[in-house]
Amino acid sequence: MRLGVLCSGGKDSIYSCGMAMEREDVACLITVHAENEESYLFHTPNIGLVRLQAEAAALPLVETVSAGNKEEELADLGRALDIARDRHGIAGVVTGAILSVYQASRIQRLCRDRSLWCFNPLWHTGQEAYLRALIGNGYDVLVSGVFSAPFDESWLGRRIDARALELLIHYAEKYRITLTGEGGEYETFVRDAPFFRKRIEVVRAETAYRNYRGIYRITDARLVDK
Amino acid sequence: MIVLVDLSYREGSLAREEFVLPIAAILNAEGSEYRIVHHTRSPGEAARECDGIILCGTPVMDNGFLETPQSFSWIAETDLPVLGICAGMEILALLAGGRVVSGPEIGMTEVRVTAGDPVVPAIRSFEAYELHENACTLPPGFVTLAESDRCIQMFRDPVRPVYGVMFHPEVRNEWVVGRFVSAFCRPSR
Missing domain, CATH: 3.40.50.620 (HUPs)
Known part of the structure; x- marks a missing residue:
């Protein structure tokens, strides 16, 4: 199909x-x-x-x-x-x-x-298992925006890896955020995926952050060989 | 052990993640074991060694299962508890002499409880997630348990523990699966 x-x-x-x-x-x-x-x-x-x-x-x-x-x-x-x-x-x-x-x-x-x-192949998926699969399968994902407590400025542009996931799990338990961010708590940008023939390199980015709301805006990026 | 029957157009399709695995997750949370079988893979044989059967939903455009209702005759012959969700409810209706008619609903809808039953909590109404093109008429002798403005939302066989539910329980109404399993599928047979 x-x-x-x-x-x-x-x-x-x-x-x-x-x-x-x-x-x-x-x-x-x-x-x-x-x-x-x-x-x-x-x-x-x-x-x-x-x-x-x-x-x-x-x-x-x-x-x-x-x-x-x-x-x-x-x-x-x-x-x-x-x-x-x-x-x-x-x-x-x-x-x-x-x-x-x-x-x-x-x-x-x-x-x-x-x-x-x-x-909707992720419909009601187990959120932690999904994020572990995302990381384990080689998806290179950055946090491109935060929109709720307790996210501080250090999250802007941070890669979602195993350490970030542990923190997100902690935030989900303590602050009731949606682990995957689907409640609008954070947004992401994918630099690389298993089916990408090239990966995206961020050349330049700028951040703006205030009161638990911030954006990581990529102003220049290019494709590079994997 | 509950057999989850995948009614979608093809084994291993994307619909499995959307319509079967969320029900499997509810069973998992309830501590119930399950096995997923596509409807083309003789689910009647798998069901011989189980405690209950759940017929799962399909995408709005996926109504291919209606073309071969005779392939589901094993459901009419079993004495096991059966829960049919959306597409599964349509199969139960056809097997029992009801009809499948046009009745599209998409999104959250108010559902009114119309009769008491072990699977239905003692509430007057609840909000449910609808995702269907068709609806069912009530098979002869069956009991309507809940309805929306548009169609029958839950029915049951008057004698056997055979239930149809038109809304999707994985969205805010997991109790449907939990109460069905608790009431009829335990302890292990």
Whole structure:
């Protein structure tokens, strides 16, 4: 089945893409640039770099822009799905939704309206086991934004490795964050994945942080051989 | 041991992660062992050595299982407890003389409890996650346990512990699986 993967550039969508590539024919990545940083549906830090991830994975990219207003976002995403279907012949869509009913049900409706299949391979997955698999399978993931206590500035640009995971587990127990960050506590950017033919090197980045909210904005990046 | 039947279009498809493994995780948390069998792999034989059967859901577009209802006749013949979720409920309805009709619902919906039962808690209503294209009519003799504005959400066989549930229990309603297993699938047979 030819599938398009909704891709924010973060770990959940890239990992779901990897799962889909093992079982089906991934025809393209699909991304929506939200101009509003408080976007309800779309992850925003470094989303412009999905283009580089698509190139690293040798996949075509379908991009659209959204103002990021609550209900218009859906129409913008629907437009992206239409383009992906017309241009790449997709029969279905893959998302990285784990727990978000808000996100999942809206995308499910968009797909149903277009007779597209919808797959959420991380749906209600065991979060700790998933993060261990992510690290163990060679996904190189950076924290690209933090949006809740107790994350301090040192998390911006930090790689999610075994030590970071232990801290996240501690935070989840003590501060009730969602371990995978799906509650919006943190966002990520994937520099490398097993199915990338090249990896992404961050050449320059800047950070902005205040009161447990911060962004790691990559201002220059390039593909390098693995 | 509970047999989880994967009703999706292909063994090992992406739907397994979305519709089977979350139910397996609930069983795991309940301390129940399970085995996953795709519907094309003679699940009736695997079910001979188990304590209960759960028929799992499928993607909204995946209704291929409806094309071969005769392949599920083993469910009608078993005396084991059966819980059919979404697609699984549709199979139970067809086997018992009900019909599968159009009835799409996607998202959180209010479900009203309409009858008391060991599997249903003593509450008037609850919110449930819906993800289905079809709905079921009530098979002759069956009892409606819960309903939404759109369709029957839970039914049961009047005699055997055979239950259908249209919503997806892994989202905020894990109790469906837990109460079914506690009431009918223990101790080991």
